[in-house]
Amino acid sequence: MATSSSRSIAMSRGLRRSLGGFTVLVLAVVYVPLLLVLINSFNTDNTFGWPPPGFTLHWWKVAAESSGARDALVTSVEVALCATAVALVLGTLAAMGLRRTRFFGRNAISLLIILPIALPGIVTGLAFQNGFRTILGVQLSIWTIVIAHATFCIVTVFNNVQARFQRLGASYEQASMDLGAGRWTTFRLITFPMLRSSLLAGALLSFGLSFDEIVVTTFTASSQDQTLPIWILQNLFRPNQAPVVNVVAAVLVIASAVPIYLAQRLSGSTAEGLTGAR
Amino acid sequence: MPTAISLRGLSKHFGQVRAVDELDLDIADGEFFSMLGPSGSGKTTVLRLIAGFEEPTAGVIMLGEEAVTRRPPFARDVNTVFQDYAIFPHMSVRENVEYGLRVKKVGRPDRRRRAEEALETVRLAGYADRRPHQLSGGQRQRVALARALVNRPRVLLLDEPLGALDLQLRREMQIELKEIQREVGITFVFVTHDQEEALTMSDRIAVFNEGRIEQLASPVELYERPASAFVAGFVGTSNLLQGRVARDLLGQDGTFVIRPEKLQMVAEAPAEAGRVSAPGVVREVVYLGAATLSVVELDAGPTVTVSHQNTDTSIDAALERRDQRVVVTWRRDHLVSLGSSDPAASPEEETA
Numbered sequence: 001m002a003t004s005s006s007r008s009i010a011m012s013r014g015l016r017r018s019l020g021g022f023t024v025l026v027l028a029v030v031y032v033p034l035l036l037v038l039i040n041s042f043n044t045d046n047t048f049g050w051p052p053p054g055f056t057l058h059w060w061k062v063a064a065e066s067s068g069a070r071d072a073l074v075t076s077v078e079v080a081l082c083a084t085a086v087a088l089v090l091g092t093l094a095a096m097g098l099r100r101t102r103f104f105g106r107n108a109i110s111l112l113i114i115l116p117i118a119l120p121g122i123v124t125g126l127a128f129q130n131g132f133r134t135i136l137g138v139q140l141s142i143w144t145i146v147i148a149h150a151t152f153c154i155v156t157v158f159n160n161v162q163a164r165f166q167r168l169g170a171s172y173e174q175a176s177m178d179l180g181a182g183r184w185t186t187f188r189l190i191t192f193p194m195l196r197s198s199l200l201a202g203a204l205l206s207f208g209l210s211f212d213e214i215v216v217t218t219f220t221a222s223s224q225d226q227t228l229p230i231w232i233l234q235n236l237f238r239p240n241q242a243p244v245v246n247v248v249a250a251v252l253v254i255a256s257a258v259p260i261y262l263a264q265r266l267s268g269s270t271a272e273g274l275t276g277a278r
Numbered sequence: 279m280p281t282a283i284s285l286r287g288l289s290k291h292f293g294q295v296r297a298v299d300e301l302d303l304d305i306a307d308g309e310f311f312s313m314l315g316p317s318g319s320g321k322t323t324v325l326r327l328i329a330g331f332e333e334p335t336a337g338v339i340m341l342g343e344e345a346v347t348r349r350p351p352f353a354r355d356v357n358t359v360f361q362d363y364a365i366f367p368h369m370s371v372r373e374n375v376e377y378g379l380r381v382k383k384v385g386r387p388d389r390r391r392r393a394e395e396a397l398e399t400v401r402l403a404g405y406a407d408r409r410p411h412q413l414s415g416g417q418r419q420r421v422a423l424a425r426a427l428v429n430r431p432r433v434l435l436l437d438e439p440l441g442a443l444d445l446q447l448r449r450e451m452q453i454e455l456k457e458i459q460r461e462v463g464i465t466f467v468f469v470t471h472d473q474e475e476a477l478t479m480s481d482r483i484a485v486f487n488e489g490r491i492e493q494l495a496s497p498v499e500l501y502e503r504p505a506s507a508f509v510a511g512f513v514g515t516s517n518l519l520q521g522r523v524a525r526d527l528l529g530q531d532g533t534f535v536i537r538p539e540k541l542q543m544v545a546e547a548p549a550e551a552g553r554v555s556a557p558g559v560v561r562e563v564v565y566l567g568a569a570t571l572s573v574v575e576l577d578a579g580p581t582v583t584v585s586h587q588n589t590d591t592s593i594d595a596a597l598e599r600r601d602q603r604v605v606v607t608w609r610r611d612h613l614v615s616l617g618s619s620d621p622a623a624s625p626e627e628e629t630a
Contacts, residue, residue, distance in 0.1 A: 174331055175364035177351040179378035179429065189381070193368045 034253055041250040046243045063247035072231035079142060079217075079227060080210040083149035087206045088199060090150070091157025099165050117155040124148065125219030132220065140222040148220040149210040156209065157202035164198040201266045204259035212256055228252065280342070282307045282433050282465040283328060288337030290323050297323040299489035301337070305433075305467060310459050312468045312476040315486030316512065321469045324486075325435050328467065329358045341432060357426035358435040361442070363418045365410040371397070371421050372406035378429040396428035399458060416447045423458070433465045440475060452478045473513045477501065485509050501537075503614055510535040510616070517541070517582040519613075526578050527556055533616040538585035540612040543572060543604045555607040558582075560599045572599065574606055582606060 044054040063069055094113055098106060116124060128148045132138045172194065176186040214229040221230065232248055235241040283305040290298040298320045305311045313321040326332045328339060330351035339347045346354045357378070366374050373380075375393040384392075397403050400420040410418060419439055426434055436455075440448045456479045459466045470476050476483045477497040485492045485500065485508075493505040504510035507518060520533040528534065547555035558576035565588075572584045584606060 171360055171362055171364040172366060174351065175358070175360060175366070176377070176381075178329060178331075178356075178358045179381065179425065180352050181377075181381040182352055185381050189377075190366060 037246055037253065038250045041243070041247040043243070043246075046240075048242075048246075059243040059247045063244045063251075066244055068226075068231060068235070069228070069244065069248055072226045072228045075142065075225055076211055076228040079145050079149060080207045082143075082146040083153045083210040084203050084206045086146065086150040087153035087157045088203055091154040091202060092161050092195070092199065094154065095158050095161035095165060098162070113158055114155050116151040119152075121213070121215030122219075124151065125216040128216065129219040140220060140225075142221075142225050144220045144222075145217055145225065145227070148216045149213055152216075153206035153210055156205040157199065160198040160202035160205075161195055164195055168194055197266045201263040204263040204266075208256050208259045208263075212252065280307045281305065281340075282309070282342065283467070284338075284340040285324070285328075286338045286340070288324070288327060288339065289335045290320075290327060290332060291335045296489045298327065298334075301489075301491065303484065303491065303494070305465060308463050308465055310456065310466045310468065310479055310481045312470060312480040312483045313486055314470055314473060314476040314483050314513070316471060319486035320489040321471075321484075321486040322437060323489075325358075325437055325467065325469050328433070329356055329435055330354050355432040356435055357429050357431040357433075358437065359419075359422045359426050359439045361437045361439065363422040363439075365413075365418050365421055365425075367410050369410075370406065371402070371408045371410070371413070374410070374421055375406075375424045375428050377425060382429075392428050393424075396424040399427060399461065400424045401454070415442055416451065419443065419451065423455075427458075427462060427464070430462075431464065433467060436466060436468045438470055439468075440470075440472075448475070455479060477513070485512060487512075504535060505616070507533065507535070507616060510614070515583055515585075517580070519580065523576075523579050527554060527576075528610075528613070534613045535616060536582075536608055536613050538571065538583045539569075539587075541582060541584040541606050541608050543574070543584050543586070543599070544607055545605065547605045548607060552610050553607055554610055554613075555605050557603065557605050560602050560604055563600050574604060576606065 039052065040048045041059055042055040042057065043049070043052040044056045044058070045052060046059075098110055125148070128144070129140075132140060132144050138144065172190050173186050176190045177183070181189065212229055213227075214233065217227050217230060221227065226234075228248065229252075232245050232252075235245050281304045283303070285301050285303040288298055288301040288303075289296065301320075301324065303324075313324060315321045323332060327334050328341075330346070330349060330353075334347060337347070338345055341355060366377065369377070372390075372393055375396055376389045379389040379392060393406065394403070397406060400423050402417065402420050402424060405413070405417065405421075410421070413421065419442075422439070440451050440455075443451060452475055455466075455468075459479075468476070468479065477500070480497055482494065482496055483500050484494045487508050493500060493509045495503070495505075500509065500513055504513060504516070510516040510518065515538050516535040517538065518533065518535055519527060524530060524532055524534055543560075544555075547557070556576045556578055558574040558578075560572050561575050561581070562571075562573040564571040564573075568588060570586045570588055572586065573581060574584055575581045
């Protein structure tokens with residue numbers, strides 16, 4: 001008995017070790033290139049010679065002074081903030097609407113809300129361009145980007161809020177109403193405070209999704225509205241801009257890592273926090 | 279005595295299921311009223327209908343003189359202690375207890391004083407600043423009670439509030455709840471599936487079965503005079519004698535029940551008037567501490583349970599009776615008649 005159990009422990013230890021090695025390998029494949037971007041942003045050689053002949057903050061200074069990059073950043077932040085705001089309101093309302101009532105078509109509606117996150121961006125983008133320009137006759141602007149982004153940003157909020165509702169059950173709200181609080185007071189004092197962290201997690205994910213979105217944005221932005229990812233794409237192949245692009249990319253990596261990290265911390269469980277992150 | 283709650287023709291159907299079926303019930307002011315029944319018997323649905331969490335399919339709910347049938351929960355002068363307590367986790371104990379007063383715009387000093395009083399009533403003075411996750415199950419249960427009592431509702435509804443507590447604590451809380459109810463004088467409507475709990479605390483008990491009330495009576499009456507085989511079986515243990523067995527042993531047609539503690543085991547049938555005796559074999563002896571249960575297979579057919587108080591220090595004699603022949607005897611007036619048995623039932627199936 002003793003030998004067999006110790007053997008099984010030894011085997012699982014070997015298995016654990018190889019799994020660990022595999023994990024490290026996969027993570028390296030994902031993150032080493034990102035690290036390269038970060039290091040190259042300090043590379044003195046503007047063709048990214050390897051190993052770097054020296055390190056400089058020059059490109060960071062150039063990037064900071066580039067008005068194109070700055071404007072693109074402002075546009076991206078504006079779009080992401082607006083899309084997130086829309087997603088927060090609509091996503092929460094949708095989750096509340098689909099909460100306890102079972103009505104015909106409930107699952108279909110739930111699927112329709114979640115679907116945009118799985119749709120290929122190019123399809124969404126084309127559909128919106130068609131819809132805005134040909135059918136509605138609306139000029140493309142920052143608002144058309146916001147609307148297009150909001151369709152998939154809603155999903156992160158919806159999923160987070162729905163998961164929270166499921167975990168909470170209905171008894172807290174029933175207790176509140178039982179104690180004399182009307183529906184609005186119950187929402188203000190009980191439901192909202194209990195949703196707060198899941199809303200924040202959903203909002204951060206939504207912000208991250210919108211901020212780095214490129215395909216849908218390409219189709220729904222006018223030629224004047226450049227978001228940061230589009231600016232990067234357009235400047236990538238201009239030789240004298242390449243180092244600046246590197247700096248912007250490095251900033252983006254850091255800027256998107258922070259919200260995801262915070263979202264994970266806030267939602268308490270990894271699964272819930274990342275549901276809907278694509 | 280004025281009525282606190284009247285239910286008239288109250289029904290609640292969930293699809294095909296009649297959870298509550300044309301219920302008529304009056305609960306008096308200041309009463310400790312229990313609704314007892316197995317799960318799915320409709321007792322919790324009745325409570326939720328009174329609280330306003332469910333809308334009845336048909337019928338009227340009166341709270342005092344007011345019809346509240348279609349009113350939302352926040353417009354009814356009742357409060358509920360939930361089975362899972364539903365203590366708001368993002369609020370302190372004080373904030374939880376003050377909640378009802380806060381939403382009714384009671385001023386802060388008044389609110390605070392009443393919350394302190396309520397916490398004192400449930401023996402939780404000094405816990406106001408704790409967070410819910412720092413409390414034990416029993417303490418949470420008391421917070422839930424204080425949170426409801428602080429509003430001085432006309433009726434307090436309790437949905438199996440002791441179910442999550444361990445046996446020791448449950449016994450303590452049973453006595454305490456009864457004391458608190460006497461102190462505050464509020465009508466308590468208590469839902470439970472635990473017959474002992476209901477018998478211990480209640481002024482009156484309604485036994486529920488399949489959406490209807492089987493019997494509505496005081497604890498003593500319920501136990502001593504069960505109205506149906508269901509009540510006899512659900513409230514305490516009972517021995518059922520019916521059909522041919524009743525005819526053979528009692529010389530009478532009908533269905534009869536008798537409690538285990540009313541039976542005695544003796545060596546020989548006593549020649550005493552007004553007693554019934556039946557010989558049999560002891561099949562099982564179960565020691566329960568305060569009492570010993572003996573399962574006796576009567577020669578007449580049925581198996582009966584006999585309870586015997588362990589007043590001697592040794593129960594060896596009782597244990598040695600296994601597989602011995604004995605005579606079970608009882609007083610005829612201890613039998614409770616449930617009326618004549620259903621003539622449609624075949625005689626073979628009528629033994630207990």
